[in-house]
Amino acid sequence: MVKILKDSYSVWWADLRILKSLWQRFLITSLTSPVLYLLAFGFGLGRGIEIGGVSYIEFVIPGIIALTAMNASFNGAGMKLNVDRLFYKCFDELLMSPISSLSIILGKSLIGVLRGLMVSSAFLAIGLAISSTRITPLFGLTLLLTCFTFSFMGVLAALLAKSHQDMATFSSLILTPMTFLGGTFFSLRDLPGWLKMILHLMPLVHSSRCLRAEALGRSFPWASFLVLLAFGIAFFLVCLSVLKRSSV
Amino acid sequence: MIVTRNLTKVYGDIRAVEDLNLEVRPGEIFGFLGPNGAGKTTTIRILTTLTKPTSGNAWIGGFDVVSQPQEVKKMFGVVQQHLSLDRELTVWEVMELHARLHGLGSRERRKRIAELLDYVGLAKQAERRIGELSGGMKRRVMVARALIHHPRLLLLDEPTVGLDAQARRRIWELIRRLNSEGATIFLTTHYIEEAEALCHRVGIIHRGRLIALGSPLELRLRLGLAAVETLLDDRVHYRYFPSKEEATAYVQSLPPEVKMIVVRDSNLEDVFVELTGRKVEDGEDTEG
Numbered sequence: 001m002v003k004i005l006k007d008s009y010s011v012w013w014a015d016l017r018i019l020k021s022l023w024q025r026f027l028i029t030s031l032t033s034p035v036l037y038l039l040a041f042g043f044g045l046g047r048g049i050e051i052g053g054v055s056y057i058e059f060v061i062p063g064i065i066a067l068t069a070m071n072a073s074f075n076g077a078g079m080k081l082n083v084d085r086l087f088y089k090c091f092d093e094l095l096m097s098p099i100s101s102l103s104i105i106l107g108k109s110l111i112g113v114l115r116g117l118m119v120s121s122a123f124l125a126i127g128l129a130i131s132s133t134r135i136t137p138l139f140g141l142t143l144l145l146t147c148f149t150f151s152f153m154g155v156l157a158a159l160l161a162k163s164h165q166d167m168a169t170f171s172s173l174i175l176t177p178m179t180f181l182g183g184t185f186f187s188l189r190d191l192p193g194w195l196k197m198i199l200h201l202m203p204l205v206h207s208s209r210c211l212r213a214e215a216l217g218r219s220f221p222w223a224s225f226l227v228l229l230a231f232g233i234a235f236f237l238v239c240l241s242v243l244k245r246s247s248v
Numbered sequence: 249m250i251v252t253r254n255l256t257k258v259y260g261d262i263r264a265v266e267d268l269n270l271e272v273r274p275g276e277i278f279g280f281l282g283p284n285g286a287g288k289t290t291t292i293r294i295l296t297t298l299t300k301p302t303s304g305n306a307w308i309g310g311f312d313v314v315s316q317p318q319e320v321k322k323m324f325g326v327v328q329q330h331l332s333l334d335r336e337l338t339v340w341e342v343m344e345l346h347a348r349l350h351g352l353g354s355r356e357r358r359k360r361i362a363e364l365l366d367y368v369g370l371a372k373q374a375e376r377r378i379g380e381l382s383g384g385m386k387r388r389v390m391v392a393r394a395l396i397h398h399p400r401l402l403l404l405d406e407p408t409v410g411l412d413a414q415a416r417r418r419i420w421e422l423i424r425r426l427n428s429e430g431a432t433i434f435l436t437t438h439y440i441e442e443a444e445a446l447c448h449r450v451g452i453i454h455r456g457r458l459i460a461l462g463s464p465l466e467l468r469l470r471l472g473l474a475a476v477e478t479l480l481d482d483r484v485h486y487r488y489f490p491s492k493e494e495a496t497a498y499v500q501s502l503p504p505e506v507k508m509i510v511v512r513d514s515n516l517e518d519v520f521v522e523l524t525g526r527k528v529e530d531g532e533d534t535e536g
Binding site: 006007010011013014017018084088089090092093094095096097098099 | 298318322332336341345393
């Protein structure tokens with residue numbers, strides 16, 4: 001176990017070095033979208049609207065935090081791995097090193113988790129300044145789980161991608177629908193049952209529900225938390241399986 | 249050091265490697281010579297555990313590459329044909345990552361990296377990003393990286409491809425030096441002069457099959473050490489003789505209509521052409 005963690009850190013270490021040299025640029029560019037969402041939807045469209053007894057701005061901030069964690073984690077882990085595999089071709093060096101597949105997957109995911117936590121925490125700071133969002137241990141745990149889940153998803157997409165275009169396609173087909181339908185900007189409560197069922201297949205829906213419940217002081221949706229956990233475990237296991245079968 | 253038995257790799261209809269039986273002895277420089285697509289890289293990928301063979305076996309240092317990959321990975325250092333460096337890292341960081349992956353402790357890491365960068369003549373470039381280096385320097389970083397864990401075997405896949413003459417000579421010197429210090433070296437190349445200049449033994453691979461094996465001199469002896477090229481009816485004809493004297497006697501017997509006559513030493517290119525009917529540079533139809 002110690003060796004697995006040590007090797008994971010070794011894999012993570014290289015990505016940390018790169019992040020260290022460009023973290024300010026990364027933070028500014030990654031915060032652009034969530035801040036624009038906040039301005040456009042929170043202060044623009046949502047002005048004067050109330051959802052479930054709270055102002056729209058209070059409603060939308062936890063959703064944008066989930067969305068930000070999703071994008072930063074997915075891209076933070078997936079895009080770099082994609083470049084390492086297909087452009088720099090240095091991913092093979094990890095495969096030829098005497099470390100386990102588990103360490104490779106964990107190590108490559110951790111950079112996504114860190115990036116996700118950095119950007120979502122920065123946005124959370126903005127949220128705290130303009131709303132009465134509550135932070136609780138469960139809020140932190142859900143945020144961490146969200147980052148892990150989407151980081152594993154990013155690693156999986158990068159392992160399956162045969163070209164850089166494949167990553168863009170994955171983003172368009174999976175992340176973009178989640179961005180607008182994943183419970184970030186509106187409540188799923190009043191949607192038709194069949195649509196609600198489909199949307200609940202999106203991990204972001206469960207992340208938003210959990211974060212929003214904690215931020216607004218409502219009862220915590222444990223079922224959603226468990227679904228998010230199941231998504232995270234599933235992505236991780238599929239990553240492992242894909243990596244083990246990758247030598248053809 | 250390396251043993252393969254009936255090693256075969258099939259991709260769809262293509263037999264990239266077929267029934268390869270090979271033994272690379274400890275301490276030698278073994279060259280795998282063949283055109284692009286002959287199966288050289290596929291063999292390296294199997295030996296480095298990146299690709300699983302369709303059938304047959306391969307062992308490195310007695311460990312099976314399929315069933316004991318972790319043990320095998322500790323035995324070798326590899327320099328791939330393509331550049332495989334994270335261009336966002338510095339030279340030192342690339343080395344440190346590899347040292348960490350091989351479990352070197354902090355003090356040992358620092359010492360070994362400094363030692364190796366000095367060895368390949370890159371000590372002054374340690375803090376430069378990989379993206380800022382020349383092709384030859386990048387290749388030397390890859391060699392240094394491959395040596396970080398004191399491997400007993402160095403696998404070099406086309407180590408000088410794309411390099412200018414000076415950079416190529418520098419890599420050759422490095423390979424000779426490593427070998428003289430005890431490392432076994434298995435290299436693939438499609439450069440005849442590289443195989444002749446460096447290798448103690450050469451295996452010639454064509455369409456996935458090993459078609460000849462021996463020292464460069466042994467292989468040439470099978471053909472004849474002297475070659476005569478003649479131009480007749482707008483075609484170049486080749487004849488081989490055991491010695492220059494016999495070649496000269498043949499030249500003197502040629503009719504006056506022969507336009508051009510060249511007497512020279514035979515080389516591995518001649519061996520390859522005689523065995524396959526094509527030149528090494530021509531390449532193959534298949535990938536590999």
